[in-house]
Amino acid sequence: MNSPAAPTISEEEFQKFRDFFYRKTGIYFEENKRYFVDKRLIERIKATDNETFRNYFVMLRFETSGKELQQLINLMTVNETYFFREEYQFTCLVKSVLADILPRKRCGEPIRIWSIPSSSGEEPYSLAIYLLEYWPQVNAYDIELIASDIDTEILKKARQGRYDQRSISHLPAHLLHKHFTTTANGAYQISDDLRNSIDFTQVNITDLNQMRIYRNFDVVFCRNLLIYFDDTSRRIAAEALFNALRPGGFICLGHSESMSRITPLFKIRKFPEAIIYQKPLR
C-alpha cells in the first residue's frame, strides 16, 4: 500500500491563510516566505489530525479557545530573546525618546522604564547596558528599570543573569567583556551591578487589579507579547499599558506589531530611528 500523499497548500489557500493571519496578528508573509509558511502549516495540519488545509482552516477560524491559533503563532514567529534584539529601538530611546521626555520631568523626578514581558532578562539588561553606554546624560538622572513577567520561574532566571552563547551573540565584544564574566561551565554571568539595577516583578498584564500599581512609566517596552493574545485580551492589555504610562509616555512594540490595529488610544510618533507609540499629553 502506498503511504498517504503529503499535504500541500495551494496558492489560493496560502492567500486565504495569509489574509487571515495578517488580520489576527499584523504579520504579513510575502511570497518568498511560502516555504516557511507551508512547512509550518502542514506540520500543524498533521498534528491536529486534519486531512486537508480546508478542514484545518475551519478549525483555526472558529475555535473558540484560540489555542490552535496560539500554537501556530508560536511556530510562525521567531520566539527567542537575546541581548540587543531589535537594537534600533534602544538607539531610538537614547537618541530621541529620552530627549522628548526630559522637558516634562520635574527636578529630581526619576525616569521610569518598564520591560514587559522581561522573559529571562535579556531585554531589561540590554536597556541598562544601552543607557549606561550610549546615553550621555545617564549620570544626571535617576533611572528606575522595572522588568515584569507572568512566569515566576523565568523571573528567577532573569534575576540570576546567567546566559549562553546564543543570548549574547549580538553583544559587541567590549560590552561583553565589560559587563559579564565567564563561568566555569562556559556560561556568561552578568555583573552584580547590573543585576542590582533592575526590579523584577511578577504580573499578569490582563489583570486589572494587579496592574493598578504599575503607573507613571515614561517608556514601556512591550515587544512580541500582544500578538499572542486573543482580541479581547489584547484590548485589555492595551488599556493596561495606557494606564501604566504618564501622559506623553512612549511604548515600543515588536517590529511586526501595530498598536493602531488594536486601539486608537495612542498616537504614532516617527523618530529617525524607529516608529513608536505615544500616550497623548492631553
Added chain:
Amino acid sequence: MSLIKKSQDISPPVLEENRRTPRDRAGLLSQLENDAPDIRRWAALDLVEFPDTAEVLCAQLAQETQTPVREALLTTLIKIGNPIVVNRLIPLLRSEDAALRNLVIEALQQLPEAVAPHMKEMLRDPDADYRIFSINVLDNLKHPQAPAWLQEVVEKDDNINVCAAAVEVLAEVGSAEVIPALSTLPERFDNDPFMEFCVQTAIRRIQGNGNRI
C-alpha cells in the same frame, strides 16, 4: 544618580496604589457622568466589577464623545459580555456615528454566543446598511453557524451590496457547500461584472487545491 533599584523582591508591588475616591457602585456611576474624561474613563474601567450596570454603560457609550472613554466603556462591556450588553449594543449599529458603529461591531465580534440568537433577525432587517454591518460582525465572529447565515444571505438577499459583503466573508469561511449558491448569484443581479468578479474570487479561494494527507 543613574540606575537605581527600589525593591529586592520579585513579588511585592513597586508602588502603592493611591485612589482618590472610593470605588463603590454608586460612586462609580456618579463619576461616569463627571465632566472630566479621565474620571469617566476610570469609572468605566472599574465598573467591570458591577455587571448589573451594563445598561448604563451602553447608554453612556451611545453618547460618549471622547475616544479614551469610549474605548474603556467598550473594554468593560466586552468583559461583562452578557445578553444585556448584546441587546443594548445591537441597536447602536444604526448610529450615524461610524466610529461608534465600528466599536460596536468589534465588541459583538467578541461575544459570539450572545450574538448568535440575534443574527438571523439582524440579517433580515429592512435596512440594507444595517444588514451589511451585521455581515461585518460575521467577518470575525467565531461561531460555527456563520457560513450558514452567510449562505442564506447569498441565496435570499436582493441587495447587491449586501450580497457582495457576504461573498467577501464567505471567501474566507465558506466551504464547498456554498459554491452552488455563489454560482447562481451573478444571474440574480443581471450578471453584474463586479458581482461576477467577487464570486469568482470567492470560489477560487474556497476551492483551493490542497491535497488530502
